[in-house]
Amino acid sequence: xxxxxxxxxxxxxxxxxxxxxxxxxxxxxxxxxxxxxxxxxxxxxxxxxxxxxxxxxxxxxxxxxxxxxxxxxxxxxxxxxxxxxxxxxxxxxxxxxxxxxxxxxxxxxxxxxxxxxxxxxxxxxxxxxxxxxxxxxxxxxxxxxxxxxxxxxxxxxxxxxxxxxxxxxxxxxxxxxxxxxxxxxxxxxxxxxxxxxxxxxxxxxxxxxxxxxxxxxxxxxxxxxxxxxxxxxxxxxxxxxxxxxxxxxxxxxxxxxxxxxxxxxxxxxxxx
Numbered sequence: 001x002x003x004x005x006x007x008x009x010x011x012x013x014x015x016x017x018x019x020x021x022x023x024x025x026x027x028x029x030x031x032x033x034x035x036x037x038x039x040x041x042x043x044x045x046x047x048x049x050x051x052x053x054x055x056x057x058x059x060x061x062x063x064x065x066x067x068x069x070x071x072x073x074x075x076x077x078x079x080x081x082x083x084x085x086x087x088x089x090x091x092x093x094x095x096x097x098x099x100x101x102x103x104x105x106x107x108x109x110x111x112x113x114x115x116x117x118x119x120x121x122x123x124x125x126x127x128x129x130x131x132x133x134x135x136x137x138x139x140x141x142x143x144x145x146x147x148x149x150x151x152x153x154x155x156x157x158x159x160x161x162x163x164x165x166x167x168x169x170x171x172x173x174x175x176x177x178x179x180x181x182x183x184x185x186x187x188x189x190x191x192x193x194x195x196x197x198x199x200x201x202x203x204x205x206x207x208x209x210x211x212x213x214x215x216x217x218x219x220x221x222x223x224x225x226x227x228x229x230x231x232x233x234x235x236x237x238x239x240x241x242x243x244x245x246x247x248x249x250x251x252x253x254x255x256x257x258x259x260x261x262x263x264x265x266x267x268x269x270x271x272x
Contacts, residue, residue, distance in 0.1 A: 005039065005229065007238045011256040012042030014263035015234040017100070017142065017188055017216035020067070021046050021057040024220045024231055030059075036234045037066055038118045042260070044234055045267065047100040047142050047169070048072040051080045054089050061094035066269070070142050072099035072130055075109075075123045083129060095219050099142030100169055101130040103155075106147045124151060131159045134166070140266050141166035141183075149174045156180055163243045165266050170218055171208075173201040181212045186266055188216040191224030191232060194243045205247050214266070215240050215259045 020029065036044075046057040046069040057069040071089035073081050089095055103123050108116045134141040143166055145152040153176050156166070160183035168177055171187040181187070187208050192198050217240070219232035224239045245255040 002175055003097045003230070003233060003235065004035070005235055005238070007040045007235070011040075011238045011253060011260055013040055013215055013241060013256060014043045014045070014260060014267075015041060015217050015219075015237050016045050016167065016214045016263055016267065017047050017190070018044050018234050019046065019049070019220045019221075020219065020234070021053050021060060021069075022046060022220050032233060033064060033067070039235055040238060042066065043263075043268075045070060045096060046087075047097075048089075049074040049100060050077040051082055051085055054085070058089060058092060058094070061092075066093050068096045070097035070099050071095050072097075072101040072142065073126065074100055074144060075102060075104040075127070078126050079120065080255050081126055081129075083133070086133060087137075090133060090139065095139070095142045097166075098130050098134040098137065099166075100144045101127055101141065102144035103127060103148035103152050104144060104146040113155065120151070123148075124155065127155060128159075131155070131163070134164070135159070135162045138164050140164055140172060143168050145172065145174075145177065146168075149176045153177055153180065156185065157183065160184060165182070167214055167266065169216065170222070171201070173204045175204065178204065178207060181209050184212050186212045186262060188214045189244060190216045190218050190240055191222040191228075193240060193247070194224040195228075195249075196225075205244065210258050211262060212250075213244070213259055215244070216262055 044067050048071045061067045061069045165184045167186040167188050169188045215237045217232050223232035244253045
């Protein structure tokens with residue numbers, strides 16, 4: 001059952017990264033979404049991860065005016081990659097981005113050097129294919145980067161001039177990747193900011209240009225304090241917003257206005 005919290009603000013939040021197509025939302029999805037929309041959530045974007053999940057993400061977006069989706073393949077789900085299928089979904093009127101796509105080297109610790117190099121090259125190849133799709137369809141890209149800062153930066157730096165923008169989802173507080181703010185990239189801030197061990201992100205958050213800040217949940221993952229251990233939900237972006245306003249020394253209303261403007265500029269400019 002969803003968390004029965006209530007937030008009343010004149011300004012709304014767009015959850016720019018929320019896996020509501022996950023099976024953990026199946027039983028109470030409608031009630032959860034209706035409650036979220038009544039308590040400050042204006043829109044939700046479902047990122048693509050596994051190509052097999054795209055039909056359901058599209059179905060949800062067609063069922064709710066406030067829900068949109070992205071079409072892409074996570075670096076752990078490349079086995080089912082199909083460029084032609086992605087193109088089909090990228091033509092859908094509710095598809096607002098390519099992704100999530102990118103690089104994730106976290107699982108390579110126990111592999112030998114040759115296998116690691118092969119897997120890295122494989123990920124980079126499919127990442128570039130999806131960046132080419134972002135160019136072709138003139139859609140922003142949702143980027144996943146874990147333990148791969150240098151390669152992520154080099155590839156995005158190479159493509160940035162040809163993209164309409166993108167977001168470093170679940171930004172990992174990398175000073176190296178922060179340089180991409182000058183090349184049109186945004187930074188998704190989620191529940192990690194509220195964690196006790198998030199000192200690095202707390203330190204780097206004020207360095208992110210205000211016009212490049214976005215709010216996300218990555219639900220059902222990375223639930224913010226004080227609800228860690230429970231299922232994350234779109235409404236908990238409100239707690240992320242509270243922490244962001246505290247760290248940035250902004251009023252809650254000012255922070256919400258900044259992030260709402262940024263979200264609409266990146267994902268919805270010209271289509272709302």
